[in-house]
Amino acid sequence: MEIRIPEEISLRKIAESGQCFRWRRAGENGYKIPFGNRMVKIEQLKPDLLRMNCDEEEYSAVWREYLDLNTDYGKMNAKIRKRKDPFLWSAMNAQRGVRILRQDTWEMLITSIITQNRNIPAIQKSVELLSEKAGTKLTDPEGETFFAFPTPEQLHNLPDDCLDCCKLGYRTGYIRSAAEAVYSGAVSPDELRKLPDAECRSRLTALTGVGEKVAACVMLFGLHRLNAFPMDVWMKRITANEYPGGYPFEEYSPYNGVFQQYMFAYYREMTGRNF
Numbered sequence: 001m002e003i004r005i006p007e008e009i010s011l012r013k014i015a016e017s018g019q020c021f022r023w024r025r026a027g028e029n030g031y032k033i034p035f036g037n038r039m040v041k042i043e044q045l046k047p048d049l050l051r052m053n054c055d056e057e058e059y060s061a062v063w064r065e066y067l068d069l070n071t072d073y074g075k076m077n078a079k080i081r082k083r084k085d086p087f088l089w090s091a092m093n094a095q096r097g098v099r100i101l102r103q104d105t106w107e108m109l110i111t112s113i114i115t116q117n118r119n120i121p122a123i124q125k126s127v128e129l130l131s132e133k134a135g136t137k138l139t140d141p142e143g144e145t146f147f148a149f150p151t152p153e154q155l156h157n158l159p160d161d162c163l164d165c166c167k168l169g170y171r172t173g174y175i176r177s178a179a180e181a182v183y184s185g186a187v188s189p190d191e192l193r194k195l196p197d198a199e200c201r202s203r204l205t206a207l208t209g210v211g212e213k214v215a216a217c218v219m220l221f222g223l224h225r226l227n228a229f230p231m232d233v234w235m236k237r238i239t240a241n242e243y244p245g246g247y248p249f250e251e252y253s254p255y256n257g258v259f260q261q262y263m264f265a266y267y268r269e270m271t272g273r274n275f
Contacts, residue, residue, distance in 0.1 A: 001052055003059065005069055008047040010097025017098050017265040019221050021111060021124045022131070022149070032140065035066055036104065037148050039140035047097065053141050068099045068224075076226075076255040087242045088259060091266035098261055100226060105189035106182060107149045108222025109204075112214045113174050122167070129166040130175075134158045156183040174209025181207055193223060200225075220257040227254040238263050 011031055015023045026032045030043035040063055043051040052059060064070065077096075082089040114126050127149075134150035134157075150158070156179050163172055181187040187207065192200050200223070204215035212231065219228035229235075229249070239247045242263075252259055 001054065001056060001059065002045070003050045003052060005048050005050070007073055008097045009044075009050070009067070009069070009099060010047070010095075011042060011044045011050075013095055013098045013265060014101065016268070017095070017261050018120060018268065019261065020101055020103065021120070021127045032144075032146075033066075034146055034148065035062065037136065037138060038062060039138070039146050041140075041142065066102050068102055071099070073099065073258070076258055079252060079255065080259070085248075088263065091262040092259070094269065095262045095265045098258075098265060100220065100224060100258055100261065102224050103221050104149070105192060105218065105222040106152060108218050109178055109182070109189075109210075110149075110155070110175060112217035112221070113171055113178060113209055114168065115217065116171060116209075116214065126167050130155075130163075130168075133162045133166060152179055152183040155179040171209065174207075177208040178210070189222075197225060197227070216257075220260075226257045229256045229260050234267065235260065235264060238267050 011029070014020070015025075015031060020033075023031045023033050026041050027043065029045070030041055032039060032041050038058070040058075041053045042063075045051055052063060054063065077092055080088050080092050110130070111123070111127055114130075115123050118126075128147075131147040131149050134154045135147040136150075136154070138146055138148055140146055155175070160176075163176065166172075168175055178187075182189070187203065192203060195203065197219070200219060201212075201215050204210050204218055205212065210218075216228040216230040219225040220230060231239075249256055
């Protein structure tokens with residue numbers, strides 16, 4: 001089916017923005033995207049036109065929300081003024097079409113832990129290995145095999161030697177601890193969704209191996225809290241270089257997380273680095 005959307009979207013820019021690690025290229029302008037126990041192939045026909053190999057019911061129930069197609073990004077972008085902030089203006093225009101995906105909270109918790117001090121190809125490798133070792137084997141609409149991201153129970157039950165094969169390094173213990181916390185109910189993704197930002201952040205950073213940056217990633221990409229602003233070494237460099245007087249968080253609230261994505265992806269594209 002073909003979907004025409006009211007605003008521009010760029011699958012390529014989303015895939016390269018550092019927020020998702022399981023999208024796989026499918027042809028020149030398409031991607032295969034797993035989400036839960038589903039897999040969809042999406043092709044970019046035009047900036048505002050997509051083709052998906054699913055029916056209207058599945059699109060309305062799953063993929064429209066996953067791609068955040070109900071959110072008005074034009075309203076957010078209107079906060080940016082060219083004369084006042086030429087850098088963010090340039091980043092926004094270069095990354096027009098990026099959206100903050102509505103990803104699974106549990107998957108984003110584990111994936112965000114894996115991202116610590118690693119580049120994107122290494123993150124992708126570990127996430128895929130973890131899915132293959134512990135996730136459910138499924139078949140997509142084209143008959144190809146894929147693995148769902150493991151549930152808390154599946155990851156909890158994964159033997160240590162299998163977890164060690166996922167090239168997680170020192171993060172192995174953090175992953176095991178997070179899986180135990182969610183499996184036992186000590187941390188509940190459903191509960192996190194209901195908490196105010198400060199309390200949500202506090203619950204997340206109480207987990208072993210979860211600092212402010214990882215918590216912000218979970219909040220932005222796994223809970224769609226668009227003001228969360230992941231601050232890793234690259235974002236520290238970007239903000240120091242471009243905002244020597246300090247980045248204006250209050251001015252860009254409540255969309256700082258969206259603008260962080262523009263800046264991160266813009267620098268990554270300019271430098272050609274897989275940070």
